[in-house]
Amino acid sequence: MQNKSTVRWHHSHDYTADSTHNEKQVKIVFWLTTVIMVLEISAGTWSGSMALLADGWHMGTHSAAFAITIFTYYYAKKHADNQSFSFGTGKVNYLGGFASAVALAIVALMMAIESIQRLIEPQNILFNEAILVAIVGLTVNAVSVFLLQDNHHHGHEHHHHDHNLKAAYFHVLADTLTSILAIIALLAGKYFGLIWMDALMGIVGAVVIFRWSYNLIRESSDVLLDKSVSPSTLEKIAGVIQAENETIINDLHVWKIAPRHQAVILSITARNPHKPEQYKERLKQYFPQLSHISIEIVEV
Numbered sequence: 001m002q003n004k005s006t007v008r009w010h011h012s013h014d015y016t017a018d019s020t021h022n023e024k025q026v027k028i029v030f031w032l033t034t035v036i037m038v039l040e041i042s043a044g045t046w047s048g049s050m051a052l053l054a055d056g057w058h059m060g061t062h063s064a065a066f067a068i069t070i071f072t073y074y075y076a077k078k079h080a081d082n083q084s085f086s087f088g089t090g091k092v093n094y095l096g097g098f099a100s101a102v103a104l105a106i107v108a109l110m111m112a113i114e115s116i117q118r119l120i121e122p123q124n125i126l127f128n129e130a131i132l133v134a135i136v137g138l139t140v141n142a143v144s145v146f147l148l149q150d151n152h153h154h155g156h157e158h159h160h161h162d163h164n165l166k167a168a169y170f171h172v173l174a175d176t177l178t179s180i181l182a183i184i185a186l187l188a189g190k191y192f193g194l195i196w197m198d199a200l201m202g203i204v205g206a207v208v209i210f211r212w213s214y215n216l217i218r219e220s221s222d223v224l225l226d227k228s229v230s231p232s233t234l235e236k237i238a239g240v241i242q243a244e245n246e247t248i249i250n251d252l253h254v255w256k257i258a259p260r261h262q263a264v265i266l267s268i269t270a271r272n273p274h275k276p277e278q279y280k281e282r283l284k285q286y287f288p289q290l291s292h293i294s295i296e297i298v299e300v
Contacts, residue, residue, distance in 0.1 A: 001097045012205045014057035016286070019064070023070065023127055023171050024075040025027060025048050025147050025165075026066060026069050026070060026073070026146055026148070026165065026168050027070060028144075028173060029144040029147055029148060029168060030063060030066035030068060030069075030070060032140050032143065032144055032169075033062055033063045033140075033175065034058075034063045034176070035140075036059055036136070036137050036141075037056055037057075037059040037060045037062075037063050038056075039056075039133060039137070040052055040053070040055055040059060040133055040137050041053065041056035041057060041060065042056075042057075042133075043129060043130065043133040043168075044056050044128070044130070044133075046126070047125060047126035047129045047130040047133075048124055048125045048130075049125045049126070049127075049130035049134075049182070049198065050125060050183035050187060050188070051130075051134070051178075051181065051185045051198045051199075051201055051202060052133060052134055054111050054114060054115070054138060054178065054205075055134065055175070055178045055179055057110070057184045059137070062103075062107075062171040062172075062174070062175055064101040064103065065099070065103045065104070065167065065168075065171050066168055066171065067260045068096050068099050068100055068103075069096050069100060069165075069167060069168050071095075071096070072092045072093060072095065073096075074094030075089065075092050076089040076090070076092045076093060085098050085259040087227070087292055090257045090258025091223060091224060091257060091258070091259065092263060094220045094223040094224050095220075095224060095257060095294075096167065096289065097166060097167040097216060097219075097220040098216075098217060098297065099173065099219040099223060100167035100168070100170075100220060101167060101170075101213045101214075101216035101217040101220060102213070102214060102215070102217065104167075104170065104171065104210075104213035104282075105166065105210055105213040105217070106112050106172065107174075107206075107209060108205075108206040108207070108209040108210035108213060109206070109210075111178075111202050111203075111205060111206040111209070112203055112206040112207075114202065114222065115199040115200070115201075115202030115203045115206065116199070116203065117199075118198065118199035119196060119199040121202070122195045122196060122198075122199070125186070125189060125198065126191035126193065127186055127189060128190075129201070130182075130185060131186045131190070133188065134179055134182045134183045134186060135183060136173075137178060137179045137182075138176065138179035138183060138293075141172060141175045141176040141179050142176065143177070144172045144176075145169075145172050145173065145176055147270055148165065148168060148169045148172055149169070151218060152185075166216065166219075167216055167220075170212045170213075170216060173210045173212070174205075174208075174212060177205055177208060178202075178205045178209075178299060181202070181204060181205045182198075182201065183196040183215065184197070184201060185198040185199075185200070185201040185202075185288030186198065186221075211253050217251075223255075223256050227260065228253065228254060228255055229253065229254045229255065229256070231272055233254065234252060234254060236274050236286075236298075237252065237254060237264065237266075237283065237287060238252060239288075240283060241266065241268060241282075241283075242284050246270060246271040246272075247268055247269070247270040247273070248268060248269045248270070249266070249267070249268055250267040250268060250269055250296075250298070251265070251266070251267035251296075252264070252265070252266050253265045254290075257291070257292065258291070260289060261289060261291035261292070262287075262289050262290050262291065262292075263290070263291065263292040263293075264290050264292070264293050264294070265294045266279075266293070266294065266295045266296070267294070267295075267296040267298070268295070268296070268297055268298070269297075269298045269299075269300055270297065270298075270299065270300070271299070271300050272299075273297045273299055276295045276297060279293075279295050279297075280293045280295065
């Protein structure tokens with residue numbers, strides 16, 4: 001006789017539908033960035049422009065970061081129904097954002113070091129050719145910002161960040177910044193003989209990019225380390241439960257498991273308590289982002 005086992009407590013942790021459109025946008029930006037990366041590195045090497053060459057390598061690291069972003073979307077989708085992941089694969093999104101942020105910090109450090117070297121040992125630059133390529137790069141970056149901007153701000157307004165998309169958005173902003181700085185430096189060098197501006201703008205860009213990466217590392221690491229939601233949110237959730245007569249909360253944990261989803265573990269003591277399903281329905285009525293609710297009830 002064959003025994004069949006049914007996992008009756010399993011329910012879906014598929015949160016990938018939230019990021020399907022974002023994934024398509026990131027793929028478009030990835031290919032745009034990769035093409036311009038090749039163009040700028042080639043032109044920067046030929047023209048001798050530090051600003052243009054740094055921008056090209058900078059875009060190269062961002063192209064790699066976009067590849068990481070695309071992979072995390074793919075991985076999350078592939079394992080969406082894998083029961084081995086207790087709360088689904090939503091955190092892969094934050095892992096991708098964290099990895100991209102680290103790449104941003106490395107880029108900033110490399111830009112600063114190389115720019116300082118160019119301040120000490122200036123080199124001749126073919127300004128006309130470098131300026132033309134830098135303008136092409138800026139145009140493509142502006143298009144990429146437009147593609148990602150609406151989705152980024154939409155998530156911001158609802159306080160539910162897709163950190164993969166946010167990382168991609170910051171990478172594009174960083175590319176746009178370095179393109180602008182490269183153009184300013186090249187124009188200053190061509191018309192005013194200020195060749196040192198080429199290297200100085202690299203340092204300024206590095207500082208701004210490092211600041212962006214620091215903020216993204218901090219935000220994504222909070223989720224990866226299961227940092228609790230804000231005290232005000234905990235108080236609101238507790239208030240909904242304690243609204244029931246003679247209900248005491250013994251333990252309460254709430255943390256983020258995906259961009260628009262949270263999990264909660266709750267232990268209460270109550271006289272004549274409701275069924276667990278009733279508490280869950282009440283919580284979801286006020287807090288629809290609670291996708292995974294575990295309740296322990298102690299009756300007195």
